[in-house]
Amino acid sequence: MRVILMLIKKEFLQVYRNKLLMSILIVAPLVQFVIFPFTADYEIKVVKIGFIDSDHSSLTRQMVEKFTYSPYFINYGFIESRDQGEALMMQDKVDFIIEFPSHFEKDLMNGLSPQLAITANAINSVKAGIGSGYIKNVISSFFNEQKEGLANRSAQPANVSISKVYWYNEQLNYKNLIVPGILVILVTLIGAYVTALNIVREKEIGTIEQMNVSPIKKWHFLLGKMIPFWILGMVEFIIGLLLMKFIFGISVQGSVGALLLCTSVYLLVMLGLGFFISLVSRNQLQAMFIVFFLFVVFVLMSGLFTPTEGMPQWAKYINYANPMSFFMEIIKLIVMKGAGLMDVMKPLITLFVMSVFINSAALLSYSEKKK
Amino acid sequence: MYSIEVENLTKKFGHFTAVNNITFQVKKGEIFGFLGANGAGKTTAMKMMCGLLLPTSGKAKIAGFDLNAESKLIKQQIGYMSQRFSLYDDLTILENMKLFGVIYNIPRRILNDRIEEQLTELKMFEIKDLLVNEIPLGWKQRLAFATAMLHHPQIVFLDEPTSGVDPIVRREFWSLIYKAASQGITIFVTTHYMDEASYCERISIMAEGSVQLLGTPTELKQQMGVATIDDLFVKFVKR
Known part of the structure; x- marks a missing residue:
């Protein structure tokens, strides 16, 4: 316990002193929220x-x-x-x-x-x-x-009038979808990107060797990395929720507690993924490339830009491995439809299983000893 | 009484044999110089002994524990200073020492005493809150050594600890090594400086993955008929 607490403290000190990372953590959500929703807009005005x-x-x-x-x-x-x-x-x-x-x-x-x-x-x-x-x-x-x-005329042209009622997003406001979507992107980036780069950096500068030569248990090391970034991810998510409410007036229709629970599980998946990527990459460039590649696939198949229902069956099968699509579904259900915990049980359990799987895989393939 | 016993230790990377069947012993409290040209396999051998690299074959006993079966137990008994400086640059001197002290499970009160003692000896007590990247390389290396000694290991592995610093700092560093050895700690050190090799009690010279020569500096000079270790090294490597 003392070891884990010490490692958490170390990680926070390092994040706090890393001016670039700090500014990314603070500026990224603001920029994404202030600029992106106005530019990524399906509404055609002209x-x-x-x-x-x-x-x-x-x-x-x-x-x-x-x-x-x-x-x-x-x-x-x-x-x-x-x-x-x-x-x-x-x-x-x-x-x-x-x-x-x-x-x-x-x-x-x-x-x-x-x-x-x-x-x-x-x-x-x-x-x-x-x-x-x-x-x-x-x-x-x-x-x-x-x-x-x-x-008055005898021959009256047929008038077909169509009346439409849009549920859950009455004004068909695209921001109601894109803003929660940005929340998802934010959490994903913090989880996978920051974790992967952080661990690979320790590899590059050799400090991980100093850890590996010590009697530290590997799950201590893993938790010492994951807990700080998990906390950061949650803080960013909550900041995002507040920005969403105060800039766009979009408030969570459903259970906020369920939303936070789902986010914390989703973060575990992303942290585990980041950890796993850091194990297979030799340097930060490789890690960045892998995260970027996965990120693009995740986003494009997540249902943020195009509905997942429109995908061919084979793509739907592939999408079962895409944690972001499950989280996007949860976000839509809770933020827009006002769902509670029971309504999102299925995707939540899926995410939980994914988090167990990816973290075990990372823990098993992490070895202090190089082959 | 040996604190390091290496027997037929071998490391292969694919078809390349980095360390080929080396066998030697290091006595407890000895300063053992591990010499060799660049690429001779010194670092690879040392990493295997520290449990950072899995041997392809062979056995070793480090601090009385079996390398293959008891590597967890070995870790508590050894200190390691790698070729490149590997404390955290963005933590302060004190934070680094506390971090590694906690990782080695040193009880809080004992740890605080030891840190204070070490910092006083290194004359770094006043600057303990400086970030490590703000201090000169020679200080960093002495700090790394002190940190590797915090948990009172039986053996300290030093991989080119004094590369890149001036002769005065090197001398200061070696006085730390002597002091540790006088307390019964075994020092296993690689170096490129032949004057440092003559400070060692025994040296070995490695080439192409094998230990070719082993003995006290005086013995080896007589054996090869040369005046200095420098000549010994040159003559040997040219051979």
């Missing part, structure tokens, strides 16, 4: 739109005007021909072209179903998808407004 109007009717003009008023659209104006439209799209002057066929108004009034074409630049498929959603909304609300006027 859609450039142009019109090919072969009808030249009052109806089409009114509709174009409707787009002009919307803050989400920049109206390029009328385009002469499809060729010109294509050229404009090549130059990125427009993202969408709406084409009204001739006799659009007349056909509509006569009960025919005239078609209007929306052409989208789909290089950015997200923008194309979301943008065409916006356009459909504008058009359908336009027809709703026209309904009164058109009601």
Whole structure:
């Protein structure tokens, strides 16, 4: 016990005196929280739109005007021909072209179903998808407004109105997802990165040899490394939760106790992983490369940027080995859906099993004696 | 009474044999110089004796314990100072000594007394709260030696303890070694300085993984018909 306490004290002294690490620990969460959520945003705020109007009717003009008023659209104006439209799209002057066929108004009034074409630049498929959603909304609300006027006519165009209610994130605010996601990234980096680099550094400067020649027990050494970084990770997580609340007004809907418990187990997985990586790397560069590689895979498959449900089956199997996807699921459940401990039992137990596995593997492969 | 008995100790890295079947004994309280050209296998041999490296074959008894079976027990009985300085640079002198004292399970009160005693002897008591990276190399090395001695080991392994420091610091360092040896501690030291080799009671010269010569400096000089250990070393390595 005395040995472990001494090792913890040593580690905190070293962290405290390491100005670079200290500033990373303090600045990283602030920067991530203040900058990232505003830049990593799926909401499309500027859609450039142009019109090919072969009808030249009052109806089409009114509709174009409707787009002009919307803050989400920049109206390029009328385009002469499809060729010109294509050229404009090549130059990125427009993202969408709406084409009204001739006799659009007349056909509509006569009960025919005239078609209007929306052409989208789909290089950015997200923008194309979301943008065409916006356009459909504008058009359908336009027809709703026209309904009164058109009601007098015998042939009334069919009005399909779709009403949507989004649960758990009523405004479909992307920040509600990305901010908790950043919390996950933060905890992962502190856990795996800092631990791996710290131990490899001791290898590089030779102090680990001085430890290995001493009668210190290896689980003492392991705990002496893990406890300090576990505490640091938890502190960072709590700072993150507070920033989330006070900068973005996102408060945890579910049980905070369950959230902290899950985080502490997830940290154990990451610390064990960091420890394991430090054992197989010879220098900090190697360790950094391995952590970076795993980190990218973890993040991209975690469900932060793309829903995991959309993955092919084989990828889902691979994802069972991705601790971050389980933690991301827990975070979503507790922070957004208001889940309690029982609701997250399954991913929590999975994380716990992972932590036992990776830490035993690290402990077993750590040997004071080189082969 | 031997404190180190090495028998046919061998270390192979793949096809390369770093240490080839070495056998020798070191008496208790002896200052034993372990000489050899760069790459002769000195550090490898020493690391095996300290339990840092697994021998490929062979046996050894260190402080009366079997190297293969009782390496945990050996660790409490030995001190080790590696080729590169390996105390924590970002801890103070006092913090380093306390850390290693605790790791060697020295009871608190005894540890505090020993630290005070050592710091006074090293004339470092006033600067005990300086970070180790703020003190000169010669001081660091004496500090590392004092730290390796805190738990009163039976044997101290020193791997080129005085490389890179001036002759005055080296002399100071050797007075520490003599003092330790006079207390019955066995000193196992590697060095490149031939004047230091002549301070040793017995020396061995290693080449290509084997111990080629072993004896007192005087014996070896007579045996090879040379005047100085320097000549002995040069003549031997050229052979």
